Amino acid sequence: MMQLQQFTDTTALNQDFANRLLALLQQAIDERGAAYLVVSGGKTPQALFQTLSQTELAWDKVTVLLADDRWLDDSQADSNERLVKATLLQNNAKAAQFISLYANTASAFDGVAQVLPRIAALPTFDAVILGMGEDGHTASLFPCSGQIKQGLAPDAPAVLATEPTTAPYQRMSLSLPRLLNSRLIFLHLVGSNKLSVLDKAMADTDVYAMPIRAFLQHPVANVTVMYTAK
Numbered sequence: 001m002m003q004l005q006q007f008t009d010t011t012a013l014n015q016d017f018a019n020r021l022l023a024l025l026q027q028a029i030d031e032r033g034a035a036y037l038v039v040s041g042g043k044t045p046q047a048l049f050q051t052l053s054q055t056e057l058a059w060d061k062v063t064v065l066l067a068d069d070r071w072l073d074d075s076q077a078d079s080n081e082r083l084v085k086a087t088l089l090q091n092n093a094k095a096a097q098f099i100s101l102y103a104n105t106a107s108a109f110d111g112v113a114q115v116l117p118r119i120a121a122l123p124t125f126d127a128v129i130l131g132m133g134e135d136g137h138t139a140s141l142f143p144c145s146g147q148i149k150q151g152l153a154p155d156a157p158a159v160l161a162t163e164p165t166t167a168p169y170q171r172m173s174l175s176l177p178r179l180l181n182s183r184l185i186f187l188h189l190v191g192s193n194k195l196s197v198l199d200k201a202m203a204d205t206d207v208y209a210m211p212i213r214a215f216l217q218h219p220v221a222n223v224t225v226m227y228t229a230k
């Protein structure tokens with residue numbers, strides 16, 4: 001199931017999105033003394049992260065982790081961890097805990113044994129913010145990868161290594177069932193090309209061709225799409 005929220009521009013979207021996230025995180029802190037926020041990397045969320053980092057919240061009670069990362073250490077420009085540290089974990093949000101999806105092993109496949117225990121025992125997330133590529137990938141669940149059936153399986157482990165053939169770097173990605181284990185799921189889209197991809201995703205049901213469908217068309221999960229054209 002999917003609900004589309006459209007905004008006039010990124011400023012309006014980011015303000016509304018930050019307010020929604022704050023309310024969710026505050027509710028989680030009030031109810032269980034801790035909150036869990038899963039974010040995506042790439043270009044789309046950078047301005048949202050900067051807005052969020054300045055908000056008033058007991059950030060020391062918030063744990064932040066990525067939905068996926070490229071198999072790069074955080075000194076590398078394309079590391080999602082580097083992006084989150086430079087934009088979200090700043091200002092007030094500097095106090096948040098961060099769980100890395102990276103380990104210093106030669107390949108992501110070798111790193112799974114180290115990363116899996118960090119994620120597998122976490123409770124239900126409070127909010128997951130997904131991104132989407134133009135091929136319909138989300139997190140690092142790529143349609144072109146040999147691991148896509150494993151990543152979308154209902155009994156998949158919490159994390160898996162993936163190797164896209166149409167994008168650079170091996171990846172570490174949370175799986176479909178681990179990402180679905182969240183109180184709320186958002187899909188963050190900026191640009192009319194992403195709206196066209198969303199339309200294509202809603203027009204068919206083959207999840208292996210466009211993995212974002214597994215979230216948008218899930219029979220129980222409710223995904224809120226936060227969209228602006230510019």
Ligand SMILES: O=C1O[C@H](COP(=O)(O)O)[C@@H](O)[C@H](O)[C@H]1O
Pocket residue numbers: 040041042043044045067068069070080130131132133138139140
């Ligand atoms: O490779 C990735 O791509 C997606 C989409 O990125 P964007 O630059 O189009 O916003 C992102 O959600 C994911 O975290 C990232 O690793």
